[in-house]
Amino acid sequence: MNMQALLHQILSGLVNGSMYASVALALVMIFKATHQVNFAQGELAMFSTYVAFTLIEVGVPYWAAFVLTLGVSFAVGVAIERFIMRRFRNASPLTAVIVFIGLLVLLNGLVGWIYTYTPQKFPSPFDPSAWYGTIYMSPHEVGMIAVTLVVLAIVFAFFRFTKLGLAMRAAAENPQSSRLVGIRVDWMLALGWGLASVLGAVAGMMAAHKLTLEPNMMSSVILYGFAAALLGGIDNPWGAPIGGFVVGVLENIAGAYLVGTQLKLALALFVIIAVLLFRPSGLFGRTVVVRV
Amino acid sequence: MTAILELRGVDAAYGATEVLRGVALEVAEGGMVALLGANGAGKTTTLRAICNMGVRVRGEIRFAGQRIDGQPTEAIVRLGIGHIPEGRGTFLSLSVEENLRLGAYLRRDRGVSADLSRVFGYFPMLRDRLHQQAGTLSGGEQQMLAIARALMSRSRLLLLDEPSFGLAPILVQEIFRILGVINREERMSILLVEQNARLALDLVGQVFLLETGRVVASGPSQQIAADESVRRAYLGQ
Numbered sequence: 001m002n003m004q005a006l007l008h009q010i011l012s013g014l015v016n017g018s019m020y021a022s023v024a025l026a027l028v029m030i031f032k033a034t035h036q037v038n039f040a041q042g043e044l045a046m047f048s049t050y051v052a053f054t055l056i057e058v059g060v061p062y063w064a065a066f067v068l069t070l071g072v073s074f075a076v077g078v079a080i081e082r083f084i085m086r087r088f089r090n091a092s093p094l095t096a097v098i099v100f101i102g103l104l105v106l107l108n109g110l111v112g113w114i115y116t117y118t119p120q121k122f123p124s125p126f127d128p129s130a131w132y133g134t135i136y137m138s139p140h141e142v143g144m145i146a147v148t149l150v151v152l153a154i155v156f157a158f159f160r161f162t163k164l165g166l167a168m169r170a171a172a173e174n175p176q177s178s179r180l181v182g183i184r185v186d187w188m189l190a191l192g193w194g195l196a197s198v199l200g201a202v203a204g205m206m207a208a209h210k211l212t213l214e215p216n217m218m219s220s221v222i223l224y225g226f227a228a229a230l231l232g233g234i235d236n237p238w239g240a241p242i243g244g245f246v247v248g249v250l251e252n253i254a255g256a257y258l259v260g261t262q263l264k265l266a267l268a269l270f271v272i273i274a275v276l277l278f279r280p281s282g283l284f285g286r287t288v289v290v291r292v
Numbered sequence: 293m294t295a296i297l298e299l300r301g302v303d304a305a306y307g308a309t310e311v312l313r314g315v316a317l318e319v320a321e322g323g324m325v326a327l328l329g330a331n332g333a334g335k336t337t338t339l340r341a342i343c344n345m346g347v348r349v350r351g352e353i354r355f356a357g358q359r360i361d362g363q364p365t366e367a368i369v370r371l372g373i374g375h376i377p378e379g380r381g382t383f384l385s386l387s388v389e390e391n392l393r394l395g396a397y398l399r400r401d402r403g404v405s406a407d408l409s410r411v412f413g414y415f416p417m418l419r420d421r422l423h424q425q426a427g428t429l430s431g432g433e434q435q436m437l438a439i440a441r442a443l444m445s446r447s448r449l450l451l452l453d454e455p456s457f458g459l460a461p462i463l464v465q466e467i468f469r470i471l472g473v474i475n476r477e478e479r480m481s482i483l484l485v486e487q488n489a490r491l492a493l494d495l496v497g498q499v500f501l502l503e504t505g506r507v508v509a510s511g512p513s514q515q516i517a518a519d520e521s522v523r524r525a526y527l528g529q
Contacts, residue, residue, distance in 0.1 A: 163397070170383050170394050177381035179365040180343065180374075181445065182398040 008136050009252045015141040015210075016224070017248020018148035021241035022203035023218075023225030024232065025152065026196035028240040031229075033172040033192040034089070036096045040103040042222030044080075045200030046215060047107050048073040049208045050115060052201075053122060062125040066205060070198050077197025081190040112215045122208035144206045151202050152241050155195065159237070168192060223265065224251065227272050233282030242284065247272070295354075296321045296449050296481045297342070302351035302361075304334070304341040311337045311347070312505045319449065319498075324475045324482045326492040326513070328526060329502035335485040336378055338502070339451045343368050343375050355449070370398055374447030378454065380438040384427030388418055391426050391437055395444030404444070411440045414470055432463040439467070443474065449481045450474075456488045464488065468495050489526040493517045501526075 023041060030038045038044075051072050055065035080103070088099050126143035133139040159165035171178045171188035178185050204218065211217045224247050232243025247268055254271075255264035275283060297319040304312035311334045319325045327335050341349045343365050353361040360368050369375065383391050392411065396404045412419040415436045421429065426437060435455050442450050455471070456464040468491055475482050486492040493499065499516040501509040509516060516522055 163393075166386075166390055166393060167397060169386065170390075173385055174381065174383050176345065176377065177383060178394075179345075180369055180377065180381060181394050181441070182366050182369045183394075184366050 009256045010249055011136045013249030013252035014245055015144055017245035018145045019203045019207045019221050020224040020228045020247050021244025022148055022199045023221055024228035024240035024244045026199040027225060027229045028234060028237050029192050029196045031234055033189050039100040041200055042218030043104045043107040044197055045204035046218045047111055048201035049204035049213060050111050052205050053213055069201055073197040073201035074194040077194040078190045081193035108215050117215055119212040119214040122213040124209040140209055147206060227269055231272050231275060231282055233284045236284050239282055239284030294321050296356055298354040300352040302341060304337050304347045304349050306347060315507055317500050319481050319483050322479050322481055323498060324496045325498045326484045326486055326496040327500050328486060328489045333502040334505040335502055336453055339453055339485055372448040374442035374445050375451040376438045376442055380434050382426050382434045386426055387423050388426050389422045391441055392444050395441030407444055411443050415440050432459050435467055452484045454485055
């Protein structure tokens with residue numbers, strides 16, 4: 001086995017993993033707060049990416065468009081929770097799944113209708129000849145990992161060190177007690193949706209340059225994102241991004257050395273099922289200790 | 293003395309099931325009141341009705357003179373009511389410190405950290421457990437944490453749902469003693485729901501007795517404790 005080729009596979013696996021990591025964390029955030037799996041997370045990210053695309057097309061500089069897109073995505077996430085998902089808060093899980101799938105189809109169709117399904121080139125903010133490019137990773141790929149890590153660090157710092165972050169964690173764990181200390185639980189859920197939507201937007205904008213922009217570009221990313229969230233532990237925000245990077249590397253190694261690119265998704269999912277058989281709460285799924 | 297909490301003709305129901313009928317009750321400012329009664333008499337429902345938690349309420353509920361019935365729970369709490377629900381309402385996966393800080397969630401002043409040491413004065417063991425996950429505390433420790441959380445909120449009125457539930461008698465005595473101190477020192481009014489009538493009667497000044505959703509007796513605790521029928525029904529004498 002050629003060491004250089006192996007290293008290349010691992011590093012480009014980490015690049016893909018950075019997309020899965022953001023998406024997985026977004027899924028976990030919504031799951032923890034509502035115990036629902038947001039099947040529309042990928043399409044929401046794709047929608048955000050088209051917002052960025054439009055802004056850049058009309059001449060807004062990349063990073064300004066990036067920040068504006070995060071703001072729009074946040075607002076869209078909050079609006080979806082307040083106006084759509086809230087009505088299905090107490091619906092059966094099956095109803096919720098149908099609503100999510102409806103949202104997925106709606107966003108996909110809407111974007112296809114406005115922009116057509118023709119793939120578009122999406123720019124990278126990283127100069128292709130920048131010094132941090134190597135034979136293993138292009139500057140954009142290095143940038144993808146860096147941006148993802150920075151965003152993840154900000155999200156974790158927010159949850160760990162701010163009062164609002166603490167209130168969101170409390171609302172997710174025990175809504176009744178949260179109301180009794182004065183937390184407006186409804187708003188915390190909406191905020192969670194907003195943040196999840198922002199995470200998706202980051203993944204989408206980073207992915208779009210690599211995958212080319214088209215309405216179905218997130219369909220495989222979201223599948224790997226699910227896998228990553230389950231592998232890391234669906235209720236563990238720390239596990240999800242780690243799961244994302246692990247799945248990314250696993251996928252590439254499997255594709256290059258074991259089963260070829262056609263079956264790599266299947267193999268990655270197979271390994272995950274195997275892990276879950278032995279550790280049902282995921283690799284890092286914490287079991288909360290409870291005494292009564 | 294003025295009333296901090298006043299219920300007038302309160303009916304409460306879960307769906308079609310009527311639980312309270314015409315309950316009238318009063319807690320004086322700085323007072324300590326027990327709501328006694330058998331299982332299923334509607335004690336917990338009374339507390340839930342006050343904070344508008346999942347019950348349909350008719351009638352009049354006033355806090356410090358102001359109507360609060362019909363308002364959302366978060367808004368009622370904001371006015372200065374602390375409520376320790378059945379099961380203590382601990383945030384199990386969060387640390388002890390995070391639980392305490394959540395108690396002070398509504399406060400905007402800078403005294404929160406200073407208040408932590410005030411609370412440790414009542415419950416020294418919490419200081420040693422500050423970074424421990426709250427779910428690993430014993431039942432008694434979780435009850436203390438719940439009271440500490442209410443102290444952090446600097447509420448004017450504390451509603452307590454069966455603090456003695458599932459605890460060893462010696463621990464219950466200790467918790468009741470601390471409640472007495474808190475009531476005196478912090479001028480925090482307390483409405484206590486209890487099954488353990490004997491202990492509660494020693495602690496509080498005023499008692500309301502619930503039976504199948506109605507107040508059947510009320511008065512100073514000595515008077516209630518001396519009542520022949522009450523002794524037979526609730527004190528096993």
